[in-house]
Structure formats: C-alpha cells, structure tokens
Amino acid sequence: MSYAERGVWFLQQAAGAEACNLGAAVRIPSPLDPERLFAALTVVAGRHEAMRTTYRIDGASLVAVVLPENPPQTRLIDAVDWTTEQLADAVRAVHAEPFDLAGGSPCRLVLWNRGAAGHVMFFAMHHAVTDWNSMVQCAAEMFELYGNGLDVSALPAVTAGYGDFAAAQQAMLAGPDGAAALAYWNSILPAARPPRPVPADRERSGRATAQQILPFGFGAEAKKGLDALAWRLRVPVYLVLLGRWASALRPVETGQPLVVGLSRTLRKPAFARTVGCFTNTIPVVVGPEAGPDLPSVVDGLRRQLQESYRHQGYPNELLARHRPDLGAAGGRPAMFDAHFNYVPGDADNLGSLFTGDAQVRAQAGGLLLESFPALPTVGMWSDFSLHLTEAPQRLVGMVGYDSATFSAATADAVSRRFADPAGHPAAVTP
Template identity: 30%
Template sequence: MTNERLASAPERQFWFAEQMAPGATANRALGQVRITGPVDLEVLTRALRATAHRHEALRTAFVLDGRVLVRKASPESVVRPPVVLPAGTGFDEAAVALGADRFDIGAGDVHRTAVAPDAQGATCFLAVHHIAFDGLSHEVWTRDLAAAYARELSGEGHGPAVTRPPAPVLDPARREELTARWRQALAGVPDLPAGDRAPSQHELARAAVAEVRTVVAPATTRALQERARQHAVSPFALVLTAYGRALSELTGAADFCVGTPVSTRSATDGDEVGCVLNTLPIRLTDLDGPDVLARVWATVVDALVDLDLPCDEIVRECRPRRSRRMPLFQALFAFQSWPRTVHEAGPVRFRTVPVRPLGAQAEVQMQVCDLGEDGYEGILQIPQDGGWAGRLDDLIRSFHHHLDQLLAPGALEGTR
C-alpha cells in the first residue's frame, strides 16, 4: 500500500529539472562518509538497506496525477546492493561509477550506494537524486546509518521508519502578502551580465563544470567570525558580501541577485532525509561603503522572514517574462555551517566528508563549508563553456581580496 501526497515546491523544482535534462549530473548529489575502524561489509550492507527503508524519501516515486505532481511512498525501498569499489577510490571515480545509470524517479529509484574498503576502514558513497536529498540530509543519513550499523551488530533489529509530513500549504492571505513583498523587493532587478555567451537553462543542466578549491585559513576564519560578532550578523553575510563584490568587479554589475538555498526544516521534519529547503534570491546593490555589511544582512533577514513563498512562485510572480537564462538569479551561493559529528557504532566511527556539487546549477556557483578548527573550504564552479569560462582564477582572487578588505581594521567603522 502506497502513501500518496502532493509533492513539495523543491520536489517540483527537481522533477522539472529532470524532465528538462534527464539524467543530468546537476540533478544528483553524492554524499561521502568516512568510516574508520574494522568495518564488517555484510553488516554495513544490512545497515544501508535499513537506512533506506527508514526514510520515506528514499522509497518514494514522483509521478504526475493529471497536471499535479504527487509523491507515492512505497512500503519497500528500491535498494541495490552497494557497489564495492577499489581502495582509495575518490569522489570523482565514485561519481562515475554510480552515475552510469539514470535514476528512475517515477519508479522510486532515487539512490544507490558504493563502498571502498581500505586498511583504515572504508569510504561509503551515497548517490541520490536531489528530489530526495539536500545538504542536511547528508548528516541525517550518516547518523542513521551509524545507528543502523550499531543495531545490526547487536542484533536489535531495525529502528522506526520516518514518515514525511505533508507539503506545507500557504494560507491565501499569507501568500498574497508574501507575493507583494517579493514583488517589491525584486522589482526591476536585472540579470547578471554574462557577455555574449550566456547559457540557457537546458545547456546549464547538461554542462560539464570547471572548478577551483580554496581555503580560508583558520586565522582568517577566526577574524571573520569575530567581525561578524562585532556587527551582530552571521558569518554568512560577510562571505556573501565578499562573493557579491567579486561578481560585481568581474561583471560591472551594481544590481543583481544571488540565489542561496536555505533549510526549511522544522521540529516535524528535522530528522528526515529529503529535499527540505527553499532557494531565496538575495538582491545585492551598491556593495561599496562602510555600511555595506549592515545592508546585505538586512536584505538577507528580510528574505528569511519571507521564506515561506516557494522559489518557483517567487520566479513566477517576479519574473513573468520567459527567458532562456535562469530567471532572477544566475549566481548561486551555498553556505554549509552545521557541525560534522562523529557517530560511534561499536568499534567503528562514521563522519561525513564535505562534498562539492556534481553539476552546474547556476552560471557561477560557490559553496563554502565550515570545517571547524580547520577554517572554511570554498569551491567555485562554472560551466566549462560560456561567459565565465577561463575566469575562475580571477574570481577566486577577487573573492579573497574583498574578504580581506572587509576584515581590514576600520573597514566597517560606523556600522555597528
């Protein structure tokens, strides 16, 4: 017996993306978990099966019922045995091995796994369609996999299944209020300049990406966090401001949006694997002056207050004209600030590894991960072809330059 409910807004977003570019890597995520200690592969295989069964999103088919997308959860998940990979297999090799076959999201085939054993333990990989997975799902899945492994070792049996709550329904009056607020906030916002080679949404979904990694050193990270405390803002606002300034410097834009994914998890869905987020367009204007951080933070706070209107509705209401490019925002910024907990499971320990996006979800995208005492790690990605081609090094240099400027003594005086 299946459990049928309306799909949520982000599920609709990724279902549409799959129809537009079936099998595109941009629609996938690849979670990576480091397991240290004497791993029993048979126990791990059973734990993987139990974790898939526990989470409804990993056993859900997404299908059209007329013109409405619904999710149909099955009592049993589509679980393939984990692929066993050679020791030392890295992220790129695992992505290829697990990406050879398309997901069939209409049949509930939304994930698969692989394990690369080695002398110190194993690395476990989870390839999953974004329709059933977001950044925080990585932590939830790892925690539950460790718990399932411990139960399998002790013979305790499976833990309880997690049932997804219904997709939220906005009150009509609240929807009208939010629509008016977003229309006002985004009125007349232009696209980010991209020269004469701006890619279409379809081209983006199929594009191979070029990337560069960078590290914000621990000392700089501590200075960043201290500056954020001084000005009563999140470190997110400081890093976003530096990223926005770099985009502005390289494009000449003085007014544009950056999209940022924000978790919408609540007490009812905080423990579930799923795509539980909204992508908010943050409008950045006039990024100079000592009050820039306060202005950026105020814009972010206003967007968070209006979080309940789904991104597809914001786009529909604020950019009604059709465009071959991504609407409203062409740059993306993801900030992962949650702790990466070590989960004990008998003689072994599980911990997530920060991973990068697999494909182009924007014309230019930056992901920053908080590594705790090791500082921040940044990943900048662009399509290999298009207006940003060959500009990654310039962008990362500009980002660090503007971050250093924001942290310089006296740079933001008079804004506290």
C-alpha cells in the same frame, strides 16, 4: 508534493541527472563489513518516507508515491588494483547516473574495495527527496546503526513525514501569507533580469551544463579574523561571507543590481528528524545604491534579510512562474546567476567531510572516514555557486561553476576575489 520536489523533477528533465544528484565520496581505511553498511542504509530508508518515494504522471499531474519498501541501490566493486585516478573517474561516473524516479530507489550506496587500503564509499540521493542537511542526517544514522548492531531504537524518533511538510506548504500558499510573500518579493526584485555579473567566455550549446569545482578553505587564523569582523559588524559570520561573495561578483562599475540565490531551510521543529528537500532558495538583491565597502554591503544584506525572513517559505519555483522574466536565460535552468550556501557544523563533522576538502577526517560508527575529493558534492546548476561548511576551527568550501560557459581562468579569478579580499577593492575588510 512540495514545490521543491516538483521543481527538481522538472529540472532533471531540462538539465539532466547530474544537476539533480547530491553525492559525496569518502575513504574508509578502517576494516569494514560492506553488507552491514548496506543493511544499515536500508533500515534508514525504512524510517524516512522520502527515501522510499517514486514519482509518476497521473493525467496532467505529477504525483509522489511512497512505497512501503524501496531498498536503496547498493553495489560492491573490486578495485584492488585501481589507481586513485581510476577511482575518481568511477565516482564521477556513478554520480552522473540518473535515478529511476518512476520505479527505483532515489538513494544509492557504492563501495569500492581497495584491499589493504580499505574502501572508497560513494553515497548519493536525488535532490527531489533530500537536501544537504538531510544527506548528512541519513549518513549519520547509517553509521550509527552500523556501529550499534542495527539497533534502530537508539535513533531519535521521526515525528512527522515529509508529506506533512508538503501539506503545510500548500496550506500556507493558499492563505494570506502566500499573497503577502509574493507581493514582498515583487517589491524587491529588479524590474528585469540583470545581465550576468561575470561575462560569459563562450555561449553554452543547448541546455547542457558541465559543472566543475574549485575547492578551498579558510584556516584557523582566517576563520578567527572572519569571526572578529562579524562580531564588530554585529552579524552572523555567514553574512560576512555572503557579503564577500556578493562583492566578488558585483559589477560595481555597471551600476546594475546583483541577484544572489541564498539557500534557506524551511525545516521547523516538528520536522527536525524528517528527511526531505526543505531547502528553498530565496533571492538576495544587492543594488547599485550599496556602497563599495564590505561593511556597507553587509549592512544592506542584514536589513534586507530581517524583512525577507518572514517570507522565505514562498517557493522559488512558484516565484519563477510568476516572474518568468527572471527565469531561465539561454537555456540555463537556474533562476539566478549566482548561489550561496552556508552549512553550520554538525556533531559528527560529516558535513565538512562531504564537502571534499582533502584534509578532513571524522569518526562515525567505529569507522575512520577521510575525504575523497572527486566531484561536485552538492547539486549546483547556477553559473557560479559558493558552498561553505563549518569544520573544527576552520571553514571548508568550494566554488562551483559552469565550464560550458566559463573558462577555468575566469572561475579562478572569481574564487580568488572571494577568498582573498585584497584581490577586489569592494571586498576589502576594515
């Protein structure tokens, strides 16, 4: 098993199913053959061992078992007379359903038949067997197969299984690179867990979280401005966005460091077509020595990430074990209080479609697809999470927050500080 698989499995025991389910809903106004779409997903599952994986306890160990066949869960529901609100409630309910990791499929596809209005589709996988990029890849393969008569020869070959990645990770950790990475992370992390950057409005009861999202986007002009600023600062645009997110959260007046979890992919070329959880969340530290202006924050992030790139393969689940003082606090399963995830655009525009922005459309497999924003699309269990995805000529995204701890007004203030740099002195651009 990889550390990501093990970590998410244990997270489900602590935080419940909803924190570990990745799901996306879309409208399909085109004529659709549900059985052919279900068959296409079954073929995709046959290509990827992660989609046929179950988990069991063997003595004191958690073991991953890849089944030769493990068809995805599929359902077709008559919703001809349902309202949009009823559909949204139904999508959220299915999203919260736990997967049977011991004996069932870690993947499900549900269709609601709207009659002349087409269908609403909900596609979900358990985070132990997938990450965001793998979700998009599975959907792209499913729609490709749907459109080509289930001709699997049209898809690129899978050159390695996810078990090969898990074995390579174990080999790295057993060697000098593992020890060097741990030493590096200990050198940059604060000596003790810093206080929350955003004070809680209320104390959570137990371990339960209640994730809510605030969707937003950057239009063409704002995207052009972000690209221009990135060019002036000689950094990728995601570093400008990470700097703005840190500036929106950083408690400058307290002099305390801010630790942000940054999603990085461990997918190497051999695993380019492999489905699995390749995402590792590494800590990014913005200390009190960073200046209040955005270029200063971005420059510090640039220098830090140039060094931390060499150590990004060290699993954050293992780091949490070595640094329990930076781990769960107040029942929160996230290692850190804030999270940042940036997803580049994909050829089919499915990533931005799945992010939930109501204005995104895509064509795949001969079908027209439209966003159906109804739920947190990515598994988010930090206090605050920012997820951004490239769309043609713009960015779509969402701020996720734990409503068991923070009010909607507090979350809206954080979102506005990020989206409108004029709303926060530390985020003003030159």
